[in-house]
Amino acid sequence: MSARIGVVTFPGSLDDGDAARAARIAGAEAVPLWHADPDLHGVDAVVLPGGFSYGDYLRCGAIARFAPVMRTVVDAAREGLPVLGICNGFQILCEAHLLPGALTRNGHLHFRNRDQVLRVETTDTAWTNAFHPRQEILIPVKNGEGRYVADERTLDELAAQGQIVARYLGENPNGSQRDIAAVANEAGNVVGIMPHPEHAVEELTGPSLDGLGFFTSILKHLAGAPA
Template sequence: MTARIGVITFPGSLDDRDAQRAVRIAGGEPVALWHGSHDLEGVDAVILPGGFSYGDYLRAGAIAALAPIMTEVKDAAAKGVPVLGICNGFQMLVEAHLLPGGLIRNAHQQFIRRDQRLRVENASTAWTNAFDEHAEIVIPLKNADGGYIADDETLKRIEGEGQVAFRYLGVNPNGSLNDIAGVSNDRGNVVGLMPHPEHAVEPGFGPGTPAAMRSGVDGLAFFTSAIAAVVAQAA
């Protein structure tokens, strides 16, 4: 089967087409979805892309979290459908309470863009199963509101239950608590992270890594993971 992965476009989305292309390169079928719709068109997985939805008014992701299609995203997530939030999409997921914690302005109060080292802390989610546990990867990061926060009880819980999916290595670029770069829900089908895997899916175009044959493609495994999860669910 060919996994159909929906990518939702919101007013102010920037990376929706990049996400669609990443899905295609990974071997899936990208399906363009619209924020104002109430129809996920039967997709097997959903991606909320990066950008500045609704101009980041109120809070980054806060208005998008109330978009009509988010009702369907919540229902799909509750049924186990894989959902990925990238950067602004991660902000939407915490605002929609599909993921724990919150995201605030970077500690240095500036927009940042860099190639970022990460460690995969949980390789058993729908979006990380193609990685080795504790693999170190390099993918682009670009945000102004990427500081991950959570109250002490939530932080202790997600650390103890393996819901920290990714951690920053070398440099904490935004002041995130415990160097957290991405988290999952307790079921593992919903994942959000601030860095952009869709910008690291082609050799020679993404950030370099010590493994020359993999240079620039560390983000591809996010999308192949989701495809594998969809195929496994259908079996």
């Protein structure tokens, strides 16, 4: 039986269809999850997609954090459910305190949309085990509030504990501290990434196939997880 990856749709989600497609290409069953429904319908993992949930009012992700589905996602993630937050999903994970730090307005105050080289810093997460340590990958970035910030102590702890999942190489597209593009929780089941791996899974549309590794990683993780 295929792994079931739930993809949440919030009002304002833009990339939920792309995330579901990426899950299917990787070999999983994509299960739509609705923001107002707290039931996760037996999924094995969850993706919070990119977009502008609830219009990005207040702060990006600040309202989505209180959606009925998020109450269940937060509890399940703390029990080990793998969760991937992409762009707006990363913002939601930080607002929900599943990940440390925050995503703020790009340092140059401009929206940035381009293909971006990243370096995978750790493969010890549910979403990056298919990569090689320090592998360089090319995936799109598109954000206006993608600057990752945290206090110096938190940044030091993230580095020391292997929770920095990926860094930007070359020009930093948004001014993120220490070039951070993705982080994980201590357990490695929750990952937030600002660039968009779901847009780099097909030769026809992506700048590479490098994003597919995030989705094959979760299948590998689930296949090795105890029943």
